[in-house]
Amino acid sequence: MVFILLSTFIIVPTLMGFGKIMENLFGSLLGGIAGKIISGILGISLIWTVLAFFIPLNIYVEIPTVLLGMIYFFKDKLYLEFYGFSKKDYSLISIVSLIILFCGSFYPYILDHFGYYVPSIKWLTEFGLIKGISNLDLTLGQMSVWHIFQAGFSNFSDPFLRINSILLIIYTLYIIEKKSWIQLCFVPVLLLFSQSPSPDLPVIIFSLIILNEIVKENKNTSLLFAFSVFVFAMKPTMIWLPIVSFLYSIFIIKSNIKNLIPGIVILLLFFIKNIYAFGYPVFPVSIGDLGVRWKPNPEVLKISSQYAIQKTYDMQYSYEEIQKFSGFDYIKNWLFLDGIKAKINILFIFSLLFFIVFTFIKKNKIISLICISILIKSILVLLFSAQYRFFIDVFFVIFFVIFINYFNQKKSLVIFSALSIIFIGFLTLPNILQTYLPSFKLGNFMGKFEKEQFYKPSTYDYNKFQSYKIGNLKFNVSKKYPYNFDTQLPAISESFIFEDIKANIFPQLIDEKNIKKGFIWKKLNTEEKKEAEKVINSINNSYK
Numbered sequence: 001m002v003f004i005l006l007s008t009f010i011i012v013p014t015l016m017g018f019g020k021i022m023e024n025l026f027g028s029l030l031g032g033i034a035g036k037i038i039s040g041i042l043g044i045s046l047i048w049t050v051l052a053f054f055i056p057l058n059i060y061v062e063i064p065t066v067l068l069g070m071i072y073f074f075k076d077k078l079y080l081e082f083y084g085f086s087k088k089d090y091s092l093i094s095i096v097s098l099i100i101l102f103c104g105s106f107y108p109y110i111l112d113h114f115g116y117y118v119p120s121i122k123w124l125t126e127f128g129l130i131k132g133i134s135n136l137d138l139t140l141g142q143m144s145v146w147h148i149f150q151a152g153f154s155n156f157s158d159p160f161l162r163i164n165s166i167l168l169i170i171y172t173l174y175i176i177e178k179k180s181w182i183q184l185c186f187v188p189v190l191l192l193f194s195q196s197p198s199p200d201l202p203v204i205i206f207s208l209i210i211l212n213e214i215v216k217e218n219k220n221t222s223l224l225f226a227f228s229v230f231v232f233a234m235k236p237t238m239i240w241l242p243i244v245s246f247l248y249s250i251f252i253i254k255s256n257i258k259n260l261i262p263g264i265v266i267l268l269l270f271f272i273k274n275i276y277a278f279g280y281p282v283f284p285v286s287i288g289d290l291g292v293r294w295k296p297n298p299e300v301l302k303i304s305s306q307y308a309i310q311k312t313y314d315m316q317y318s319y320e321e322i323q324k325f326s327g328f329d330y331i332k333n334w335l336f337l338d339g340i341k342a343k344i345n346i347l348f349i350f351s352l353l354f355f356i357v358f359t360f361i362k363k364n365k366i367i368s369l370i371c372i373s374i375l376i377k378s379i380l381v382l383l384f385s386a387q388y389r390f391f392i393d394v395f396f397v398i399f400f401v402i403f404i405n406y407f408n409q410k411k412s413l414v415i416f417s418a419l420s421i422i423f424i425g426f427l428t429l430p431n432i433l434q435t436y437l438p439s440f441k442l443g444n445f446m447g448k449f450e451k452e453q454f455y456k457p458s459t460y461d462y463n464k465f466q467s468y469k470i471g472n473l474k475f476n477v478s479k480k481y482p483y484n485f486d487t488q489l490p491a492i493s494e495s496f497i498f499e500d501i502k503a504n505i506f507p508q509l510i511d512e513k514n515i516k517k518g519f520i521w522k523k524l525n526t527e528e529k530k531e532a533e534k535v536i537n538s539i540n541n542s543y544k
Contacts, residue, residue: 001101002455006159006167013159014069015040015170016078018519021068024385026262029223030213033081036173038209044232045149050274052128066157089176096172096187099420104165104194107429107447113196114460114483115139115340115493117147121161121197124151126489133517134278135507136475137484137496138304141296148199160457164201167195168252171205180212180234181412182404186396189420189528190284191427195457203235204393208400210241214248214264215366215404221249222259229263236282237390240377242267247369284308285384287490288517294510299503299520300496308385314341334386344388346533348395352378352425355398370401466538470531471522480542486524490515495538501532 019036022043028035028414033097042064048057073079108114116139123130123140125146134141150163158166168190175183177253186208193201210228216222228245232238242263249255271281281288281297285300300530306319313322325333335349352375359371374394381390407415426433430446450458464479465487476491478484482490492507500506504524511517524532 001105001453003455004101004162004165004457005105007153008169009158009161010066011153011163011166012037012170014066014071014077015044017069017076018065018070020072020076020078020196026225027220027229029218029220030174030178030209032174032177033084034170034177035080036078036454037170038206038227041149044152045145045230048152049145049148049269052124052151053137053273053276054128055125056126057152058126061398062152062155062157066154080296085176088265093172093176096184096416097169099424100165100172100191100194101166102190102453103424103427104162105453105457106449107197107460108161108220109445109447110193110196111199111445111483111531112198114485116142117150118161118485118489119483120144120147121151121154122489124148125154127212127516129273129277130516131276131510132279132520133518134283134296135294135509135519135521136490137492138284138296138300141216141274141494142283143273143277144199144204144234145230145273146199147197160459161197163197163471165167165207167196167202171209171405176210178212180411181232181409182347182400182407183208183212184412185271185399185407185415185419188416188423191420191423199235200389200392202329203231204396205239206231206234207241207393208396210245210401211370211397214370215401217366218250219253221245221253221255222262225249225260225263225512226266229266229270233273237377237381238393239380240373241478245374247373248366250364261412266495275316284320289537294518294520297500297503297505299505300499303499308387313337332489341388344387348388348391350380351395351398355402356404367401370397373520374398386415420525460486468535468538470524470535471507471508471528477539494502497535497539501536504529506532 005167015037019038019040022039023036025371028039030038048061051057051061090363095110101203101464110117112429119137120140120143123133129143132168133143139248150158150161153163154161168187172187173185173188175181175187188205190201190204198275206227210224210231213224224244225245233241245263246260257258274281275290275292280286280290283303284304286295286298289295303315309322310317310319316337319334334349335345337345355371355374359367374397378391378394391512399481405516427446428449433446447458452458462478462481462487464481465484466479467474469475469477473490476484476489477494477497478487478491482494484493501524505521506528507519508522509515509517
């Protein structure tokens with residue numbers, strides 16, 4: 001807890017200082033302390049995304065960033081803005097922050113933390129963005145802008161990767177500054193994302209902030225749209241946000257089309273980043289083929305697509321079984337899966353239907369635009385991969401829009417207190433989830449409370465791996481473990497090794513002497529097939 005608090009004292013002033021620079025250049029989106037911090041997040045993330053093409057996001061990038069931010073924080077006396085909070089505000093901020101620090105200090109348990117988040121951050125800090133990295137490990141082709149942001153602060157400011165906990169504290173500042181009390185109800189639920197640098201938390205928080213500004217008819221449509229695209233760049237399933245910002249700009253504020261230019265520039269940067277790392281404009285969709293030589297092998301993309309379809313049905317059916325579904329079976333089997341995910345899916349459909357009826361009754365232009373955007377996003381998700389984690393943000397949006405005028409400070413504090421007790425209980429006593437909600441599989445990966453958390457966040461160390469060579473690529477594989485969160489780079493997950501070899505291909509360095517030049521895939525020759533067989537045998541034997 002103490003270490004996360006120290007990280008907060010470094011990162012928040014840095015972001016405020018950078019936010020002040022951004023506001024001097026481009027104007028203010030939100031105003032206030034949280035507004036400056038969020039502008040700082042936008043500015044630093046975009047700068048580091050550009051830098052990552054050329055250099056690693058190591059300590060030599062972090063130190064100048066922190067120094068520059070701190071200089072502006074003290075030079076412009078931005079700390080004086082904190083005096084604007086009342087004693088009651090400070091009491092509430094302290095209590096909420098203490099809860100966040102406590103929950104954020106638990107062990108990470110989201111599986112993507114080990115297979116995607118940490119490996120992405122390791123690559124970014126050691127090498128920066130790598131051309132064709134998806135050939136090495138398809139998952140790494142995402143390289144979310146949020147992980148670029150986390151990577152830059154992971155060298156000394158936030159070595160335990162608790163940027164999400166810090167963002168939750170920033171979110172609390174926004175809620176209290178803007179008196180948007182309904183959003184306080186969301187904080188306890190979001191505590192579940194505070195132990196890992198999951199992009200799910202920032203995109204939910206930022207979408208709710210933008211939604212609040214749209215409902216309040218914020219007229220700075222240029223920055224609203226730009227920030228919406230920035231959120232989309234973190235996680236493309238948030239496509240509804242730039243859509244609603246665009247529609248709001250055109251039909252409500254009637255902005256000039258030139259106000260969309262900053263957002264379009266961010267969108268182009270997002271496409272370029274994806275083409276560089278993945279080979280196509282939007283991960284993981286193979287649409288918009290520019291013919292770059294480092295794009296992934298079609299067979300690997302096909303396997304990934306099949307796996308995504310299986311994930312839609314919680315891996316309860318094989319791909320072959322799903323292919324035999326009738327149109328009715330597709331819907332019925334999705335709605336009646338075994339376990340909690342079926343209940344989430346049913347709740348999702350009912351929420352959408354209820355929101356459509358609510359929108360029709362209200363006959364409010366802004367609510368109508370929000371409903372249209374959410375429906376577009378929902379249809380796309382249902383068509384591509386209807387996993388609950390891709391539409392979880394819809395629940396927050398619908399709740400926010402329907403109850404925004406119902407929740408005052410008192411009601412929100414009651415809900416916040418009750419939910420905090422429940423979710424702190426889940427984290428502190430994971431056996432409750434494991435016993436009473438066994439279908440919530442993540443509950444099985446939650447670590448128990450340790451007294452050391454009071455000063456240092458709990459983290460896992462593994463650092464056991466084996467080294468191999470196929471063709472010109474020397475690589476490492478985690479020993480008797482499927483993920484590479486603590487494996488020396490370059491590292492490949494077991495599953496991708498098996499998939500590549502099954503497809504008779506394997507990643508190779510474009511330049512044998514320079515990893516930064518990137519990766520391509522190539523067909524295995526006779527000698528490389530023998531090397532591949534030895535690798536597979538070695539991995540399989542390690543489990544015996």
